Amino acid sequence: MTRLDRVEQTPGRLAGPPLTPRTAVIWSVLRAELERRAGTALTVLDVGGGTGGFAVPLAQAGHRVTVVDASPDALAALTRRAAEAGVAERVRAVQGDGDALAGLVEPGSADLVLCHAVLEVVDDPAAVVAALAAALRPGGAASVLVANRAAAVLGRAMNGHLDVAAALAADPAGTAGTRDTLRRRYDADGAAALLTAAGLVVEQIHGVRVLADLLPAAVADGQPAALVELERALAARAPWRDLAAQLHLFARRP
Numbered sequence: 001m002t003r004l005d006r007v008e009q010t011p012g013r014l015a016g017p018p019l020t021p022r023t024a025v026i027w028s029v030l031r032a033e034l035e036r037r038a039g040t041a042l043t044v045l046d047v048g049g050g051t052g053g054f055a056v057p058l059a060q061a062g063h064r065v066t067v068v069d070a071s072p073d074a075l076a077a078l079t080r081r082a083a084e085a086g087v088a089e090r091v092r093a094v095q096g097d098g099d100a101l102a103g104l105v106e107p108g109s110a111d112l113v114l115c116h117a118v119l120e121v122v123d124d125p126a127a128v129v130a131a132l133a134a135a136l137r138p139g140g141a142a143s144v145l146v147a148n149r150a151a152a153v154l155g156r157a158m159n160g161h162l163d164v165a166a167a168l169a170a171d172p173a174g175t176a177g178t179r180d181t182l183r184r185r186y187d188a189d190g191a192a193a194l195l196t197a198a199g200l201v202v203e204q205i206h207g208v209r210v211l212a213d214l215l216p217a218a219v220a221d222g223q224p225a226a227l228v229e230l231e232r233a234l235a236a237r238a239p240w241r242d243l244a245a246q247l248h249l250f251a252r253r254p
């Protein structure tokens with residue numbers, strides 16, 4: 001565990017999640033939604049939820065979480081983690097492809113859907129977002145996290161890879177060619193348009209990891225609480241939001 005993982009814990013019912021520069025802004029947004037529905041055990045769907053970094057704390061807070069993920073290894077780790085946390089009965093692991101989500105989840109059944117760091121790798125993001133929207137009950141909320149093209153361009157350039165930065169900036173999908181691990185990246189308007197086209201109303205957009213990836217490790221590791229506070233302070237503000245490594249969109253099904 002790094003020092004970044006040991007920063008203060010969230011108070012209240014959602015006691016578990018460690019507040020790191022990678023997660024603090026997202027948990028702030030999610031916590032507000034959970035508090036809005038306080039006293040209700042929510043039905044949560046986490047698409048590409050991996051090993052349960054969000055699913056397990058949500059289950060610990062009393063919610064029922066279904067994780068759909070393509071990786072059996074990730075789901076095995078999720079199942080172990082849920083058991084160790086004593087919430088195995090509230091976490092369901094479903095192996096499946098996000099592109100086939102429509103056939104895996106009951107329409108109109110979820111209060112909250114998470115889709116973090118997945119739209120960059122699926123075959124058809126518009127279809128996945130349409131399935132996310134369909135899985136929500138009216139009034140339900142979606143938490144979507146995507147890679148930000150601007151940060152990728154800056155990051156490649158600052159590492160001296162100017163050719164890759166130029167390719168990323170010029171490519172319509174925001175990738176650096178066939179060796180890129182992601183199939184696409186977004187900007188805030190493009191990501192919002194994707195959700196809007198599926199009938200969701202975007203309520204908030206935040207930048208996640210505005211500074212964390214740019215700082216020397218000694219600074220990030222040496223002042224973890226200060227970095228979390230600074231990330232929170234910058235997350236919703238121009239121009240910082242639009243330079244963050246990831247964009248977090250919080251949207252609602254009307």
Ligand SMILES: C[S@@+](CC[C@H](N)C(=O)[O-])C[C@H]1O[C@@H](n2cnc3c(N)ncnc32)[C@H](O)[C@@H]1O
Nearest residue numbers: 048049050053069070071074097098116117122
């Ligand atoms: C970068 S990880 C993100 C994990 C988690 N959502 C988070 O933010 O910590 C991407 C996850 O998506 C899963 N994944 C990748 N392609 C997928 C697909 N087509 N359908 C469902 N899950 C997929 C991977 O197995 C992995 O667990």
